[in-house]
Each structure stands twice: as structure tokens, then as C-alpha cells.
Amino acid sequence: MAMVFCRGCAKEIHETAPSCPQCGAPQYLPATSQPASQPSPWMGITSLILGILCGLSLFDDSDWDRDTLLGLGLFALTGLVLGTLSIVNKKPGSNMAIAGAALSGISLFVYIGLSVN
Secondary structure, eight states, X not given: OOEEXXXXXXXXXXXXXXXXXXXXXXXXXXXXXXXXXXXXXXXXXXXXXXXXXXXXXXXXXXXXXXXXXXXXHHHXXXXXXXXXXXXXXXXXXXXXXXXXXXXXXXXXXXHHHHHHO
């Protein structure tokens, strides 16, 4: 039988006592606090998905009109912005954000080059 000291009055009490018999101080902290949840890596994932979609669209050989280039350019710009924000703010999923930002950036430059012609 091990004895410990009370958190409230410093008297010796048994280690399994939930509260001190002398002063009534609780000996175990209540488990009311929730553990902090990890933030979601949604920005990195979204950036990667948009980057992959824009990168795959570069393999399409058909001619694109201005509306298609504008839409793909907006996808690439969104992927680039989300990836950059995720990297700068040190959000989880930064490796996915780096890949997504790189793919989106390359695709955006290609779309801009295609729209100038």
C-alpha cells in the first residue's frame, strides 16, 4: 500500500483515494478537456487534385477555345493559390501542396501561352 501526499493539504493519503479524507480536495484531475484535433489538410489535397487535373488536361490534343482556356486557367490559379497558402501558413499536407502548386503553376503558364496565340 503506497501512500502519496494530498494535492490540497499535503497530508499523507492512500494512492487510490479519489479525494482527501481530511480536506476533501480531489486527487485526480477531471478529464474534461478534449485533445486538440489536427487541422484538416484540405487545402493541400485540393491543390494537388486541381494540379493533377490541370496537368492531365495538357495531354489533350484537341483545339481549345477561349472559354476552355479560361476555365482551366481558373482551376490552375485556384490550385496555385491554395497550395501557396497551405505552404505559407504551414498547414498539414504541405508536401501535397508543394506538388499541387508546382503542377498548377506549370499548367497556368502553359494556358497563358496557349491563350496568347
